[in-house]
Amino acid sequence: MNEAIQSKEVRLISENGQQVLPIVQALNMAIDMGLDLVQINESDPPVCKILDGGKYKFDLQKKEKQNKQNQKTIVTKEIRMSISIDENDFRTKVNSAIAFLTKGYHVKVSVRFRGREITHSKIGEELLANFCQEVSHLVNSSTSAILQGRILSILLKP
Incomplete structure (x- = not known):
């Protein structure tokens, strides 16, 4: 000026x-x-x-x-589980994911393998499949399960 x-x-x-x-x-x-x-x-x-x-x-x-103000930031929430999760704990995690998805957050669901649990990766994939099925009515798109090191994860988008 x-x-x-x-x-x-x-x-x-x-x-x-x-x-x-x-x-x-x-x-x-x-x-x-x-x-x-x-x-x-x-x-x-x-x-x-x-x-x-x-x-x-x-x-x-x-x-x-x-x-x-017009910019929209994408917030990703993470839910962590192990393959030895109990049914009630699983239900609690599903309920928190439902709450996050209804608020519009992206949800990353992770299954962590400890020690020799990595040899049972099929159990982790089944756990993620069950999780996705529970919240499928709220999810528009999801990524396929990705194994990174000892963590198997999937991203759910409302």
Whole structure:
């Protein structure tokens, strides 16, 4: 804004069209009008407008704030189990997953294998299949079961 513009020439956009002017002449025009010379775009030469600088900054901040509010962040909740989970504990995990999915969260369901349990990976796959079947009415898409190290996991999306 004003003296912060470092170029010797600017492309000034005004009511009567656009023109390339020396920076000094553009600044004098802005001062005569009682307004500020605001750089809109950093090209060669920079694009500038004569307008109220305070109002322009306020409008930019307002636009940024509005864009920030419109962004939707995806939150992923994780539910961890082992292959030796009991029926009531399994039911509790399913209920918490249902609560997360109804709130719109993505849910990552993980089955952790300890020691030699990794040799029984079929049990873990069956556990995840049962879990998916319990929450299938709330799930639009899910990934296939992925084994990463000692953790078998699946991602459920509402």
